[in-house]
Amino acid sequence: MENVKIYKPKHKVRIVTAASLFDGHDAAINIMRRIIQSTGVEVIHLGHDRSVEEVVNTAIQEDANAIAMTSYQGGHTEYFKYMYDLLKEKNATHIKIFGGGGGVILPEEIEELETYGITRIYSPDDGRELGLQGMINDLVERSDYPLGDKANIALQKVQDKDPGSMARLISSAENFPETAQNLLDEIHEINKSCKTPVLGITGTGGAGKSSLVDELVRRFLSDFTDKTIGIISVDPSKRKTGGALLGDRIRMNAINSPRVYMRSLATRQSNLALSKHVREAVQVLKAAQYDLIILETSGIGQSDTEILDHSDVSLYVMTPEFGAATQLEKIDMLDFADLVAINKFDKRGALDALRDVKKQYKRNHHLFHEDDANIPVFGTIASQFNDPGMNTLYKNIMDALAKKTDASLNSQYHITNEMSEKIFVIPPARVRYLSEISENNRAYDQNVNIQVNVAQKLYGVYKTITTLLDIKLSKQNELAYLNKNGLDEEAIKNDLQDESDIDLINLLIAQFNKVKMDLDPYNWEEILNWPATIKKYQDPIYSFKVRDKEIKIDTHTTSLSHTQIPKVALPKYKAWGDLLLWILQENVPGKFPYTAGLYPFKRQGEDPTRMFAGEGGPERTNRRFHYVSLGLPAKRLSTAFDSVTLYGNDPDLRPDIYGKIGNAGVSICCLDDAKKLYSGFDLAHHLTSVSMTINGPAPMLLGFFMNAAIDQQCEKYIKENGLEEEVEQKIKAIYQESGLERPTYKGELPEGNNGLGLMLLGVTGDRVLPKEVYEKIKKETIAVVRGTVQADILKEDQAQNTCIFSTEFALRLMGDVQEYFIENQVRNFYSVSISGYHIAEAGANPITQLALTLANGFTYVEYYLSRGMDINKFGPNLSFFFSNGIDPEYAVIGRVARRIWAKALKEKYGANPRAQMLKYHIQTSGRSLHAQEIDFNDIRTTLQALYAIYDNCNSLHTNAYDEAITTPTEESVRRAMAIQLIINKELGLAKNENPIQGSFIIEELTELVEEAVLQEFDRITERGGVLGAMETMYQRSKIQEESLYYETLKHNGDFPIIGVNTFLSSKGSPTVTPGEVIRATEEEKQNQIKTLQKLHKTYEDSADDALERVKEAAIQNKNMFEELMDATKVCSLGQITEALFEVGGQYRRNM
Known part of the structure; x- marks a missing residue:
C-alpha cells in the first residue's frame, strides 16, 4: 500500500481513546492512539475496560472533540448507543464518536449505529482500503473543529461546578484567549478573596506522580466525605507534530467521582513543564470553589521550579535512583519544596536515598539541628495498596495545606508511623531464580555430554574385548559379560580362546574399569536395563502403576494390512554413548526428562479432546x-x-x-x-x-x-x-x-x-x-x-x-x-x-x-x-x-x-x-x-x-x-x-x-x-x-x-497467508460476514438479572456477614479462600469483587 499523506489539523484537536467496558483488547487502540497523536492531536488515553460513564465524563471534563473506542467483546450496539444518549443527556452532542471492533461489529450493526448518530464505525474492509493512517486521517479531519471560539459561557455555571462550562472556559483560554478575556478578568476579581489551596506536584519523569496523585485523591475522598477536589495535569507536547499524549488518567482509579474534576493540558511549547494557560485553568477551578486543587506538572529537569509560581504548598516527587548524593545539590526544587516524596521506595538503595535526601533538605533549608523524623521527606510506594508511607505523606500534606492557607482541611486520617515497605512476592535473595534455572539446565546438558563421551569410550573398550573373545554375541547376550559392578572378569577369562591374549585382555579390563569410574552409577544401570526396556515394549502387554493402581496396555495395534504398529517405537542404537544421550535427553514416554510424554501410554478410552x-x-x-x-x-x-x-x-x-x-x-x-x-x-x-x-x-x-x-x-x-x-x-x-x-x-x-x-x-x-x-x-x-x-x-x-x-x-x-x-x-x-x-x-x-x-x-x-x-x-x-x-x-x-x-x-x-x-x-x-x-x-x-x-x-x-x-x-x-x-x-x-x-x-x-x-x-x-x-x-x-x-x-505479503494476501479468490477474498450470529437473547439477560435479584433478597443478611469474614481474613492475613468457599454460597460475584477491592485495591492500568 502506498504511503498516505498525514492530515494536518487546522485547530487544536483533543480526542479521548479507550477500549470498551470489560474489554482487555488494547493492542488496536494503542496503535490507533499513537497514530492519532503523531497526526498532531492531543490524546487523552484511558486504556482498557472503561465504562460509558467514565469515557463520557472524561470527554466532557477534557472538552474533547471526539471519542475513539475499540470494542471486541460484544455488546457494542448497546455500548455506543448508550454513549450517544449520555452525551445528549449532558448537552455534549458536539463530541463525535468513532469506533471499531474488527469483524465483531457486523455491517448491519455499523449501519444501525451510524444511523443512530455515531459518527463512524470502521470495518476491517475500511482498514484494507484506507490503511491505518488513512482511517486516522478520516477520523481527525471529521473531528477538526474549534473549541472555545464563542463567548457564551455563563459564570454561574462555572460557579456551580458544571464540568462542560469549566472545560469550555479552559479551552477558550487556551485556544481563543481574547474571547474568554472578559470572563477571566471577572473570575480573577472574584478569586481575590478565594482561599482554595493549591497543591503543586512536580518531579522527574517516571517518578510515579500520576499514581501518587490518584492515591492522594482516594485518601482525600475517604477523609472528607463532603469536600471536592479539582486536578490540573500537564503533559509535554511533541515539538515535531504538535501532538501530545495526556496519559495521567490511565493510572487513576479514584477520579470517576462527582466530587472530582480533572483537566489535562498539553504544554504546547517545548522544554517547559507547564502550559502557559495553567494560571487561567487554576483560576477557573477556584471560581468553581473546589476545596482543594492539585496541579501536576510533566516530568522536569534539575533546574525547573515553575510549579512554585502557581501553588501554596509544593511536593517534589523523585525516586531513589538519582545517582550519586552530589546530584541532589543540583536539584532546585529541594531548595523550595515544602515536602518531598521518594516514590518507588521498593527500589534498591531506598533507605540510603532517604538518608541522603533528608541531609540535603536540612542543608538547603538550614535545619542542621532538626531531628530527622521532623524533616518532610517521605518514602512512598504509590503502586502498593494502602501503603503506610503514602498514608503518612497524605496526612502531612493536609496538615501543611491547613497550616499555610487556613483552609478547612483538618484531616482525621489515621496513620501509623510505619515506613513504606515493599510486600515482596519473590524474596530479593531469590531474584536470580530464572538464570539459576538456565545455569542448572545447561549444567545438566554439559554433564550429559561428558557422560555420553564416557559411555562411548566404554563401549569401544567393551567391543574390543568381545572381539578378542571371538564370540558373535546375539541380541539376547549383547551385554553378556556385564553386571551391575561393571565387567564379569571371570566369565571373560573363561571364554578366552587364545591364552596369548591374556595380557591384552587384562590391559583392556583395567582400561574399562578406569573409564567406568567416571560414569554415573544411574547411567550404568540405564545401559544395563536397556534390553529389558526393549522387551517390555515388544511384549504384547505393558503394565505400569499410576498412584498405586496397575494399568495394563496393549503395546501394538494392527493395521488393515495386518502390520503390527508399535505404540512406542524405540531407537536401534547399539553404542552406549548414543543410547545414553537418547535416554538422558529424550527417553521413552513416561520417563525423565519426559521429552516424549508424561505417561508410558495414552489413556485408553479418553481422547485428549476438550x-x-x-x-x-x-x-x-x-x-x-x-x-x-x-x-x-x-x-x-x-x-x-x-x-x-x-x-x-x-x-x-x-x-x-x-x-x-x-x-x-x-x-x-x-x-x-x-x-x-x-x-x-x-x-x-x-x-x-x-x-x-x-x-x-x-x-x-x-x-x-x-x-x-x-x-x-x-x-x-x-x-x-x-x-x-x-x-x-x-x-x-x-x-x-x-x-x-x-x-x-x-x-x-x-x-x-x-x-x-x-x-x-x-x-x-x-x-x-x-x-x-x-x-x-x-x-x-x-x-x-x-x-x-x-x-x-x-x-x-x-x-x-x-x-x-x-x-x-x-x-x-x-x-x-x-x-x-x-x-x-x-x-x-x-x-x-x-x-x-x-x-x-x-x-x-x-x-x-x-x-x-x-x-x-x-x-x-x-x-x-x-x-x-x-x-x-x-x-x-x-x-x-x-x-x-x-x-x-x-x-x-x-x-x-x-x-x-x-x-x-x-x-x-x-x-x-x-x-x-x-x-x-x-x-x-x-x-x-x-x-x-x-x-x-x-x-x-x-x-x-x-x-x-x-x-x-x-x-x-x-x-x-x-x-x-x-x-x-x-x-x-x-x-x-x-x-x-x-x-x-x-x-x-x-x-x-x-x-x-x-x-x-x-x-x-x-x-x-x-x-x-x-x-x-x-x-x-x-x-x-x-x-x-x-x-x-x-x-x-x-x-x-x-x-x-x-x-x-x-x-x-512477505509472509504468505493463503486466501488472505495470496491465492485470493476471483472476488478478492473479501471479509466474510456470518450467516448466523449467536448472541444472548433478551430473555436470557433478564433471567440473569432476576436470578441475581432473588439471590440478593434471599441472603440479604447472611451475605453481609460472609463478606465481612472475607475482608477480615484479608486484613488479618488468614486464608481468604477458606472464607470464599462460604461466601460463594450466599453472595454474588460482584458483591465479593467489591468487598475485595476494599481490602486489596484495584488493578492500575499501564500505558
Missing part, C-alpha cells in the same frame, strides 16, 4: 456441553465466560453492562448459575473434567464450582438414603419463610442431562443435611473433582488485561487457593493453568510464548516456596496452556516445555517425579483464524492439531473455522471435533504415540528452542525477574513488537 463452550445463560451453555459430549465416555468441558463475569461484575440493566451479558461467553454470577451450568454431569466422576477460563475473579468462580460439586454429591446422598421428601419439605419451608420464588432451570433438560445438581437450587447441602454428613461429603468431593481453573494473573498483566485486583493481592489470592488445596488434599484439580495461549494471541512468537509462560510458572513456584509450601504438594496442582500455530517451533513446544520443567524441578528444586511432570493443554491458534476464506481455517487447525497430538499434549481444543467472525455454531463445533477424532481414530501414524522422536529436524529444533528459552530467562533476570520486568512492561513491549512484525509481513 471443547470450549460458553454463550447466553447457564442453561444454554449446559445444553451445548451435553451436545458436544454426547456419546463420549469422558466429559471434558471447557468453559468460556462472558466479559461481565471475566471482570468480576454482576449483570445489570445499565446498557454498557446489559449488552455484554451472555455474549462471547456464559453469564455466571452466583452458585445457582454454576449448578445449572454443570447439571447432568457428575463433577466427582473420574471421567469428568472441567476447565474454567477465568483469571481475575478465578477464586470466586472456583468457589461456585466446588460448592456445585459438593451439592451434587449431597443430592446423591439424599437419593441414596431416601431423604428426598424430608429435604423437599426443608427447602419449601425456607422459601415460604422468605416469601420468594425458588430458582429453577429454564427450559427443557437436554438429551444426556439427568438433572443431577438441580435438586438443591436456591440452597446448599449444609442447610438440609446434618453438619457431620455435609462435612464428610465436602471433604471427599473436593479430593476427587478433576479440572482446571486458569487463574494466571501474571500473563493477564503481560498480555490479556483481565486483571481486576492489584497484582500482589491477586497473587496472594492464588497462594491462598493453593494452600487450601494442600490442606484439603485437592489432588486432581489444577489451581492454575499457566497460560501462553493469550500471550500468543496478543502477538508473541512461539519462542516468546514458551519462554514467558515457563518464566511465569517458575515465578509461581518461587512464590509458593516463599510461603512455606512443599513443592511436592503444590507441584502437581500446576498445569500449563499453550497455543499451537503453524510456525516450525510449534512442532516442539510441548517437548521443550516438558524437558526444561523436568530438569529444573528435579535438579534444582529436588521435586519428586509427579511434580516434575509438566501437564499442558493445547488450543489451536485463534490468531490464525482469518475472516477471509474462512473454509481454509479448518486446514490450518488440522495441521495445528496434528502438531499437538504428535507431541503428546494432555488435552486439546480445536477452534471452529467460523470463530474469526462469530461464536461457533453447532455445525462448526462438530467439524472442529471431527478434526481431532479423525486424527486419533483414522490417521494411521497417530496409532504410534511417539511419531516425532528420532527425527533429525525435531531433535535440532528441540535444542534450538530450548536454548532460546534459556536465553530469554537470562534477559528477564537482567530486568529483575518476571515481576521486575513487568514493572518496565518488558513482556508487553516484546509481545507488541512481535505482533507488529507479523502484521507488517502479513500486510506487505
Whole structure:
C-alpha cells in the first residue's frame, strides 16, 4: 500500500481513546492512539475496560472533540448507543464518536449505529482500503473543529461546578484567549478573596506522580466525605507534530467521582513543564470553589521550579535512583519544596536515598539541628495498596495545606508511623531464580555430554574385548559379560580362546574399569536395563502403576494390512554413548526428562479432546456441553465466560453492562448459575473434567464450582438414603419463610442431562443435611473433582488485561487457593493453568510464548516456596496452556516445555517425579483464524492439531473455522471435533504415540528452542525477574513488537497467508460476514438479572456477614479462600469483587 499523506489539523484537536467496558483488547487502540497523536492531536488515553460513564465524563471534563473506542467483546450496539444518549443527556452532542471492533461489529450493526448518530464505525474492509493512517486521517479531519471560539459561557455555571462550562472556559483560554478575556478578568476579581489551596506536584519523569496523585485523591475522598477536589495535569507536547499524549488518567482509579474534576493540558511549547494557560485553568477551578486543587506538572529537569509560581504548598516527587548524593545539590526544587516524596521506595538503595535526601533538605533549608523524623521527606510506594508511607505523606500534606492557607482541611486520617515497605512476592535473595534455572539446565546438558563421551569410550573398550573373545554375541547376550559392578572378569577369562591374549585382555579390563569410574552409577544401570526396556515394549502387554493402581496396555495395534504398529517405537542404537544421550535427553514416554510424554501410554478410552463452550445463560451453555459430549465416555468441558463475569461484575440493566451479558461467553454470577451450568454431569466422576477460563475473579468462580460439586454429591446422598421428601419439605419451608420464588432451570433438560445438581437450587447441602454428613461429603468431593481453573494473573498483566485486583493481592489470592488445596488434599484439580495461549494471541512468537509462560510458572513456584509450601504438594496442582500455530517451533513446544520443567524441578528444586511432570493443554491458534476464506481455517487447525497430538499434549481444543467472525455454531463445533477424532481414530501414524522422536529436524529444533528459552530467562533476570520486568512492561513491549512484525509481513505479503494476501479468490477474498450470529437473547439477560435479584433478597443478611469474614481474613492475613468457599454460597460475584477491592485495591492500568 502506498504511503498516505498525514492530515494536518487546522485547530487544536483533543480526542479521548479507550477500549470498551470489560474489554482487555488494547493492542488496536494503542496503535490507533499513537497514530492519532503523531497526526498532531492531543490524546487523552484511558486504556482498557472503561465504562460509558467514565469515557463520557472524561470527554466532557477534557472538552474533547471526539471519542475513539475499540470494542471486541460484544455488546457494542448497546455500548455506543448508550454513549450517544449520555452525551445528549449532558448537552455534549458536539463530541463525535468513532469506533471499531474488527469483524465483531457486523455491517448491519455499523449501519444501525451510524444511523443512530455515531459518527463512524470502521470495518476491517475500511482498514484494507484506507490503511491505518488513512482511517486516522478520516477520523481527525471529521473531528477538526474549534473549541472555545464563542463567548457564551455563563459564570454561574462555572460557579456551580458544571464540568462542560469549566472545560469550555479552559479551552477558550487556551485556544481563543481574547474571547474568554472578559470572563477571566471577572473570575480573577472574584478569586481575590478565594482561599482554595493549591497543591503543586512536580518531579522527574517516571517518578510515579500520576499514581501518587490518584492515591492522594482516594485518601482525600475517604477523609472528607463532603469536600471536592479539582486536578490540573500537564503533559509535554511533541515539538515535531504538535501532538501530545495526556496519559495521567490511565493510572487513576479514584477520579470517576462527582466530587472530582480533572483537566489535562498539553504544554504546547517545548522544554517547559507547564502550559502557559495553567494560571487561567487554576483560576477557573477556584471560581468553581473546589476545596482543594492539585496541579501536576510533566516530568522536569534539575533546574525547573515553575510549579512554585502557581501553588501554596509544593511536593517534589523523585525516586531513589538519582545517582550519586552530589546530584541532589543540583536539584532546585529541594531548595523550595515544602515536602518531598521518594516514590518507588521498593527500589534498591531506598533507605540510603532517604538518608541522603533528608541531609540535603536540612542543608538547603538550614535545619542542621532538626531531628530527622521532623524533616518532610517521605518514602512512598504509590503502586502498593494502602501503603503506610503514602498514608503518612497524605496526612502531612493536609496538615501543611491547613497550616499555610487556613483552609478547612483538618484531616482525621489515621496513620501509623510505619515506613513504606515493599510486600515482596519473590524474596530479593531469590531474584536470580530464572538464570539459576538456565545455569542448572545447561549444567545438566554439559554433564550429559561428558557422560555420553564416557559411555562411548566404554563401549569401544567393551567391543574390543568381545572381539578378542571371538564370540558373535546375539541380541539376547549383547551385554553378556556385564553386571551391575561393571565387567564379569571371570566369565571373560573363561571364554578366552587364545591364552596369548591374556595380557591384552587384562590391559583392556583395567582400561574399562578406569573409564567406568567416571560414569554415573544411574547411567550404568540405564545401559544395563536397556534390553529389558526393549522387551517390555515388544511384549504384547505393558503394565505400569499410576498412584498405586496397575494399568495394563496393549503395546501394538494392527493395521488393515495386518502390520503390527508399535505404540512406542524405540531407537536401534547399539553404542552406549548414543543410547545414553537418547535416554538422558529424550527417553521413552513416561520417563525423565519426559521429552516424549508424561505417561508410558495414552489413556485408553479418553481422547485428549476438550471443547470450549460458553454463550447466553447457564442453561444454554449446559445444553451445548451435553451436545458436544454426547456419546463420549469422558466429559471434558471447557468453559468460556462472558466479559461481565471475566471482570468480576454482576449483570445489570445499565446498557454498557446489559449488552455484554451472555455474549462471547456464559453469564455466571452466583452458585445457582454454576449448578445449572454443570447439571447432568457428575463433577466427582473420574471421567469428568472441567476447565474454567477465568483469571481475575478465578477464586470466586472456583468457589461456585466446588460448592456445585459438593451439592451434587449431597443430592446423591439424599437419593441414596431416601431423604428426598424430608429435604423437599426443608427447602419449601425456607422459601415460604422468605416469601420468594425458588430458582429453577429454564427450559427443557437436554438429551444426556439427568438433572443431577438441580435438586438443591436456591440452597446448599449444609442447610438440609446434618453438619457431620455435609462435612464428610465436602471433604471427599473436593479430593476427587478433576479440572482446571486458569487463574494466571501474571500473563493477564503481560498480555490479556483481565486483571481486576492489584497484582500482589491477586497473587496472594492464588497462594491462598493453593494452600487450601494442600490442606484439603485437592489432588486432581489444577489451581492454575499457566497460560501462553493469550500471550500468543496478543502477538508473541512461539519462542516468546514458551519462554514467558515457563518464566511465569517458575515465578509461581518461587512464590509458593516463599510461603512455606512443599513443592511436592503444590507441584502437581500446576498445569500449563499453550497455543499451537503453524510456525516450525510449534512442532516442539510441548517437548521443550516438558524437558526444561523436568530438569529444573528435579535438579534444582529436588521435586519428586509427579511434580516434575509438566501437564499442558493445547488450543489451536485463534490468531490464525482469518475472516477471509474462512473454509481454509479448518486446514490450518488440522495441521495445528496434528502438531499437538504428535507431541503428546494432555488435552486439546480445536477452534471452529467460523470463530474469526462469530461464536461457533453447532455445525462448526462438530467439524472442529471431527478434526481431532479423525486424527486419533483414522490417521494411521497417530496409532504410534511417539511419531516425532528420532527425527533429525525435531531433535535440532528441540535444542534450538530450548536454548532460546534459556536465553530469554537470562534477559528477564537482567530486568529483575518476571515481576521486575513487568514493572518496565518488558513482556508487553516484546509481545507488541512481535505482533507488529507479523502484521507488517502479513500486510506487505512477505509472509504468505493463503486466501488472505495470496491465492485470493476471483472476488478478492473479501471479509466474510456470518450467516448466523449467536448472541444472548433478551430473555436470557433478564433471567440473569432476576436470578441475581432473588439471590440478593434471599441472603440479604447472611451475605453481609460472609463478606465481612472475607475482608477480615484479608486484613488479618488468614486464608481468604477458606472464607470464599462460604461466601460463594450466599453472595454474588460482584458483591465479593467489591468487598475485595476494599481490602486489596484495584488493578492500575499501564500505558
